[in-house]
Amino acid sequence: MSRRPDWLYEGARVFDPGSDREAVVQFIGEWEDPQTRRVVPEAVFLRPEGGGREWIVSDHEALREAHPR
Numbered sequence: 001m002s003r004r005p006d007w008l009y010e011g012a013r014v015f016d017p018g019s020d021r022e023a024v025v026q027f028i029g030e031w032e033d034p035q036t037r038r039v040v041p042e043a044v045f046l047r048p049e050g051g052g053r054e055w056i057v058s059d060h061e062a063l064r065e066a067h068p069r
Contacts, residue, residue, distance in 0.1 A: 012025045
């Protein structure tokens with residue numbers, strides 16, 4: 001896994017192409033996939049900007065910087 005880009009930090013707005021939506025980074029840290037038991041050291045925990053259900057992206061390279069509003 002490559003180094004995390006400067007724009008990816010807790011509180012940043014990002015675009016997740018996998019879910020086709022924008023989100024706010026809640027946390028970046030270790031996560032264990034419950035199905036594979038694989039540990040991801042820098043998983044990105046996201047939630048929709050107005051609130052809602054959180055989701056996890058295990059590979060930060062899949063994320064894009066959100067366009068400024």
